[in-house]
Amino acid sequence: MRxxxxxxGSTSFKFQLFDIASKRSLAQGRVERIGxxxxDCxxxxxxxxxxxxxxxxxxxxxxxxxxxxxxxxKAVHAGPGPGLRFVDDELFSDMERFCFLAPAHNPPYIRAMRAFRDRHPKIPLVxxxxxxxxxxxxxxxxxxxxFAWKEELGIQRYGFHGASHRYAAExxxxxxxxxxxxxxxxxxxGSSSLAAIKDGAGIDSSFGMSPQSGLPHNNRVGEIDAFAVLYAMKQLGIGIDEMASxxxxxxxxxxxxxVGGDLRDLEAAGGNQRAKLALDVFVYWIRHYLGAFMLQLGGLDVLSFSGGIGENRAAIRRRVCTGLESFGLVVDPRLNRKISGELDIAALESKVRVLVIPANEEWIVARHAAELISSNTPGGGADETPRAPRGI
Structure with missing residues (x-):
């Protein structure tokens, strides 16, 4: 199965072709600056x-x-419905309802999905x-x-980056x-989150209802008091859409x-105090959720780092892990500095393993798409409701 x-992305399209049986990537590429x-696209x-x-x-x-x-x-937000679905008009309707919460993600995904369906209607989309x-x-x-907001509007915490966290757990x-x-x-x-994982299952996330929540992101807000936003709107005369932007x-x-939200630019800013503050705030919120999740899990066996910053910024990993020796977590400074690719950077005496795991979200999407296709092969009945694999 291929x-x-x-x-x-809002102006980009990355793609990767997998052979499911061999678990191999056969090809990959990207198209930039769309529209x-x-x-030229x-x-x-x-x-x-x-x-x-x-x-x-x-x-x-x-x-x-x-x-x-x-x-x-690798879609983002369609509310409280199934997490693995065939692409159809009902899915478009659900995604459109949550566009306000995922303005950088849902609109381009909807456009691309519609374009694929119109161009190649016989190929299943998942x-x-x-x-x-x-x-x-x-x-x-x-x-x-x-409570009616939860029941009628789907206002609740969801969690995101699920494919990356699932791969890290596996x-x-x-x-x-x-x-x-x-x-x-x-x-x-560029977008960051922590997940609490117990026995391979995601039981909590630093994200809330939208991808703008939790940790401070490159240019998205992260944690903030709702009344601080309302106060700023009232004092500055800002409307809902302008504030959302x-x-x-x-x-x-x-x-x-x-000076920007890229960690490389912040680290290179030298004596810029606001750049230093941004880095300090970023590390503070990572450690905030790490501590909360350690308590929720009743301890910690593994701390893992993925994503462009998690995989490549040794200084951030060091700052996150500093002072955790009393919790059984000790990082080997040499391994932390020299790492390339997947590695356990914990010291030999550390009771907690510290893993750097390059993200592979595309494989997770490919595998689950294949499972959904396999569970709905022709012959199951024309009116049979599509089924998602167990655990989705």
Whole structure:
């Protein structure tokens, strides 16, 4: 079975083709500056054609398009429904309802999914939502607001980055040879989050209802008192949509520093006190959630780092882990500095293993798409309701 995974950005399209049986990536590529001035790709339809042109034909991974079993999408938010779904009109409706909460993600995914469906209507499309990994207890999921909001509007905590955290959990279990692990997974990048994982299941997340919550992100706000936002709106005369744009595009590390939200720029800013403060705030909130999740898990067996920052910024890993010796966590400074790829950077005497695990979200999407396709093969009955694999 061959699965194409589409990772959609607001102006970009990354893709990767997998052979499920061999667990191999057969090809990958990207199309940039879609619909942007100076770019040469006017729309997603053109991007799709270019993607498939690199994959299908003589001496290419697919001899014919019929060899493609499905296209999987690492989608973000469709509310409280199933986390793994076939792409259809009902899914579009659910995603559109939550566009306000995921303005950087849902609109481009909807456009790309529609373009794929219109271009190639016979190829099954599957969405694995970033919320799918989390099975929070009701006391963790529920906000202290009128309960009707939860029932009628879906206002609750969801958690995101599920594919990355799931992969980190699976790799930790494989590397350590056990599944009964208490793990905190740190996905740190342009968008960042922590997940509490018990026995391979995501039981909590630093994210709340939207991808703007939790840790401070590159340019998205993270944790903030709701009344601070209302106060600023009242004092500055800012409307809902303008404030939403500020929180989603002009806040986070960029908002604090004034020099941008990229960690490399912040670390290179030298004596810039606001850049230093942005880094300090970032580390503070990582440690805040790490401590909370350690308590929730009743201890810690594994701390893992993934994402562009988690995998590549030794200074951030060092600062996060400093002073945790009394909790049985000791990092080997040499391994932390020298790491390239996947490695346990904990010192020999550390009771907690500290793993750097390069993210592989696309494989998780491909595998789950294949499972959904396999569980709904022809012959199950024309009116049979599509089923998601267990645990989704």
């Amino acid at each position: 699965i194409l995974v589409a990772n959609i 942007q001035p100076g770019g 006017p729309d997603y339809e053109t991007a799709i054609d270019r993607c498939l042109a690199t994959l299908v034909g003589p001496r290419k991974p697919l001899a014919d398009l019929s060899e493609l079993s499905a296209i999987g999408f 969405a694995l939502f970033e919320t799918a990994f989390f099975s929070m207890a009701e006391e963790s999921r529920t906000y202290a607001v009128p 790799r930790a279990a494989t590397l350590l040879g056990r599944t009964d692990l208490r793990q905190v997974s740190c996905h740190l990048g 500020i929180l989603a595009r002009e806040s986070g590390l960029a908002g604090i520093s004034g």
